[in-house]
Amino acid sequence: MNVITISREFGSGGRELGKRLAEALGYAYYDREILEKLAEQTELDAGYLERVLEHGVADQTYPIHIGRTFAAIPAFANHSTSLLACQTQIIRQLAQKGNCVIVGRNANVILSEARPLRIFVYGDMKARIARCRSRAPEGEKLTDQQYEKNIRQVDKYRARIHNMLCDYDWGDVRGYDLCVNTTSIAVKDAVAPLAEYAGIWFAGREKKPE
Numbered sequence: 001m002n003v004i005t006i007s008r009e010f011g012s013g014g015r016e017l018g019k020r021l022a023e024a025l026g027y028a029y030y031d032r033e034i035l036e037k038l039a040e041q042t043e044l045d046a047g048y049l050e051r052v053l054e055h056g057v058a059d060q061t062y063p064i065h066i067g068r069t070f071a072a073i074p075a076f077a078n079h080s081t082s083l084l085a086c087q088t089q090i091i092r093q094l095a096q097k098g099n100c101v102i103v104g105r106n107a108n109v110i111l112s113e114a115r116p117l118r119i120f121v122y123g124d125m126k127a128r129i130a131r132c133r134s135r136a137p138e139g140e141k142l143t144d145q146q147y148e149k150n151i152r153q154v155d156k157y158r159a160r161i162h163n164m165l166c167d168y169d170w171g172d173v174r175g176y177d178l179c180v181n182t183t184s185i186a187v188k189d190a191v192a193p194l195a196e197y198a199g200i201w202f203a204g205r206e207k208k209p210e
Contacts, residue, residue, distance in 0.1 A: 035049050
């Protein structure tokens with residue numbers, strides 16, 4: 001079983017890279033699919049779960065349930081630790097199905113026993129702001145300073161959750177097998193060499209010590 005995990009700075013293009021790489025390799029791709037399965041299990045809204053688990057926001061004004069009164073909402077609705085535990089179980093179940101690429105959600109740590117190829121995607125702030133602006137909803141008017149603030153906030157939360165799970169910092173090169181800087185490249189142009197690298201890496205992993 002070959003598993004590739006994509007950890008990424010917000011706005012670096014890691015999600016696009018993961019999806020394109022999965023397509024190139026013929027692997028299953030898991031990203032929002034994890035949130036959707038978590039939503040099914042908890043009967044909570046996927047948008048709410050994304051805000052809690054990816055952005056650290058538990059906004060009571062946001063619709064958090066599916067077809068329930070507020071009195072019947074599960075007790076763990078606002079406890080990210082319980083939600084993270086459920087998400088961890090889902091990630092492990094999906095990884096056992098076969099070759100796959102998993103984006104985010106600390107899969108690199110959760111699946112460490114499976115010896116995944118752990119990729120970290122990053123970029124300069126200017127490039128990340130430009131990518132966020134190019135993909136913003138129509139009518140969104142944010143300054144560079146506002147984009148940077150949002151980017152840093154998401155990265156800070158990702159780092160905090162990651163650092164709760166292991167003894168090396170989020171983004172520390174010692175925790176990854178390959179780091180990819182997307183500042184000066186189009187994500188699609190990085191896919192072919194990464195797919196080739198993945199093949200070499202997995203072949204080397206399976207070699208028995210001489």
